[in-house]
Amino acid sequence: MAYLRLISQRLVMTVLTLWGLATLVFIMIKLIPGDEAQVAAGPGANPEQVASVAKRLGLDLPVLQQYLNFLLRMLRGDLGTSVVSSKPVLTELAAVLPSTIELMIFASIIGTLIAFPMALVAASYRGKAFDGIARIVAVTGGAMPAFWLALMLQFFFGNVWRITPISGQHSFGIASPNVTGMPTLDALLAGDIPAFLDALAYLILPAFVFAIPFAAQVFRLLRASLLGVLASDMMLPVRAKGASTSRMVLRHALPNSLLPTVSLMGVLVGGMVGGAILVETVFARRGVGSFLANSVALKDTYAVLGAVMFVGIAVCLVNLVADIITLMLDPRIRGTQFGAGAK
Amino acid sequence: MGVDTILTDGIIPAPVRRRPEALLQVEQLSIDIATRDANVRLVDNVSFGIGRGERVALVGESGSGKSVTAQALMRLNSRVKLSGRVNFDGKDLLSLSPSQMAAMRGQRMGMVFQDPMSSLDPLMTIGDQVAETLRIRGISKRNARQRALDVLDELKVERAAERLDSFPHEFSGGMRQRVVLAMALVGEPDLLIADEPTTALDVRVQERVLDLLDEISRRRSLAVLLITHDMGIVAGFADRVMVMYSGRIVEENEATLLFAEPQHPYTRGLLEAVPRADVTVDRLRSIPGAPPVPAARPSGCTFHPRCDRAMAICSSVEPGEAITPSGARVRCHLYGAG
Structure with a gap:
C-alpha cells in the first residue's frame, strides 16, 4: 500500500506544480505591456474588433473570475487561439x-x-x-x-x-x-x-x-x-x-x-x-x-x-x-x- | 584430502583431539597500508594455525587489527599490502592469482560480517543471494536454489521455501544474519571466518545464532575463526583463543586454560572486565587508557603504558614469544625469553 500512497503523492505534487505553472502563465498574460484585447485581436484591429474580442475573452469580468475561467479552459485543454493562424x-x-x-x-x-x-x-x-x-x-x-x-x-x-x-x-x-x-x-x-x-x-x-x-x-x-x-x-x-x-x-x-x-x-x-x-x-x-x-x-x-x-x-x-x-x-x-x- | 586426513578424522573423535591436522597456517603475516605520508603497519608478524574442524577465537579491542587480519585471509581488502604466508590446505593464498583467489572464496572459505543490516543487497531476493555463491561456480539455477533452501532449513529459517523470494527488508536482524550465514555456508567451505557475527544483534538473538554456528560447525566439522571483542561469547564456543593487541597476538592458548590461567596482563584485564555469574566482585575492573593507533605505537611492549605490571624493560625492549607451563604462547617480559 505504501507504493500506491507514494504514487498518489507524486500525482498530487504534479497537479500542484501544474496549477502553479498555470497561475504563473496567467500572471504573465496580465503583465504583458499593452491592452490584452488589442494583443488578442492582433495588430491592426479596429476598436470595434478589439471590443468584441475583449467581450469574447471575458476581459470585462473581475480578475478573479478571469483567473477561474482561465483555469477551467486549461482543464479542458484549451490553451488559447493563435493570433497568427487563428487555430487553437x-x-x-x-x-x-x-x-x-x-x-x-x-x-x-x-x-x-x-x-x-x-x-x-x-x-x-x-x-x-x-x-x-x-x-x-x-x-x-x-x-x-x-x-x-x-x-x-x-x-x-x-x-x-x-x-x-x-x-x-x-x-x-x-x-x-x-x-x-x-x-x-x-x-x-x-x-x-x-x-x-x-x-x-x-x-x-x-x-x-x-x-x-x-x-x-x-x-x-x-x-x-x-x-x-x-x-x-x-x-x-x-x-x-x-x-x-x-x-x-x-x-x-x-x-x-x-x-x-x-x-x-x-x-x-x-x-x-x-x-x-x-x-x-x-x-x-x-x-x-x-x-x-x-x-x-x-x-x-x-x-x-x-x-x-x-x-x-x-x-x-x-x-x-x-x-x-x-x-x-x-x-x-x-x-x-x-x-x-x-x- | 589425503588418506591420512580421513583416518585422523575417523579415528580420533573431535573433542579429544588436541592438535588436528592444520587447515590454515598463517606465517609471519604482516599487513601494511600506505597512507598519504607513511606506510602504517596494521598487523605485525602474526603467526597462527587453525586445524580442520577447530574453532578458534581471535579476541581484541576495536582497532587491534583482528578484522584486518580476517579480511587478509581471504584477500578481501585490496588497499592493504600483505606479506608473509597464508597456507590454506597446502596452497599459499598470497601467491594465488586474483581469479584463483576468487575460486577459493565461497567454496573453500566463507565469511560472515558484522552488520547483517548492511551485508545484504536490498534489491535481490534472499534466495538469489544465497544461491549466488553456487551460481558463480556454474551450478544450475534449479540446483542452486534447492541447495540454498536446504541451507536455510539447516539454519532453521522458518518457512524457508516461501521466503526464498522475499527481500532483505522483510527479515528481522537475526533472520538476516542467518541469511548471511547461509551465503557463507552454502558453498560448503572448510573454514568459516565470522567477523563479529553477533555484535549488531540483541543478546537473545546472539545466543541463538551462536548455537546454530556451534551445531553446524560440529555437524560439518567446519573450522571456524570467530572474531570478537566479547570474551563472554568466546568461552562457550572456541577450542582455542588468540588475544590480539595493537596488531600482534600477545597470548594464545586452549580456551579452558586461557580462561583459567590468563598469562598476559592484557588478557587478565580483558577477563576482569567481563561480568561473571560465578564470581562476585564489587566492581568490574577496566583497563585504563585506550589502545594505541597503529601509526603511533609505544616503543617496546606496545601494552606497557596501560599495564599494571610494567617493568623498566617493557618500554624499551619488545618481548619475544615464550611458552608458559600452562601451554600458553605469550609475548610478555614477565615470562622470561626476551
Missing part, C-alpha cells in the same frame, strides 16, 4: 509534438548507450587509464554549450566531412505519408527503408547535441553511485562469495545505482523539452521548440504562452514517469505487491 494552440502543438518526441527519445537512447557502458567500465577499473580519460571526456562533453556544439557538428559532419545532412528532417521527395508525425517511424510504417535511413541521418546530429551533455551527466552520476555501492558494506559478502568484479558491478552495483540515475535521467529528459527551442531552430526541424521560437518572432502571445504551458506539462509528466519507475525499482517501496511469493 493545442492543435498546432499536437501537429509538431511527435517530431520533438522522436528527437528526445532518440537522444536519450544515444545518451544512455554512451553513458552506461562508459560508467560501468570506468567504475570496474577505477583509477586506471580508461577511468581517467572517460572522466575528462565527460567534463568536456558536459561543458560544451549546446549552440556551439550544434554549429560544430553541422560544420564538421555536414560541411567538412559531408557525412550527414546539415538541417531539416528528410530529403526532398522521400517523405513518407504522415501517420505518427515522426519521420523515422512513418518511414518504417510505410515499409520504406531508404526513407527511414534518410530520416535517421537528419536526426542524428540534433540528437547528439542533446545526447552529449545528457551522457556526460548520466555518466558522472552513475560512475559515482556505482563506486559508492562498490565501497559499501554490502559488497564484502559478495566478494567473499567469490564474485568477479564484473559480477559485483553488473549484478549488485548497477541495480542499486539505477534509482538515482533514473531520477536524474527524468530531469534531463524534461530539460530537453526546453532545449528543443535552440536545437530545433538551429537544425530547422519541426517541433514544439521551433513552434515556440517562431511564435515569439511573430509576437503570437497566446501561442507562446500556450506552448510554455505545454512544455511545463511535458516536463512534469516526464518527471512523474521517472519517479514512478524509480519507485518500482525499489522492493522496499514496491513492497509485496509486485514481489513474487512473499507471504
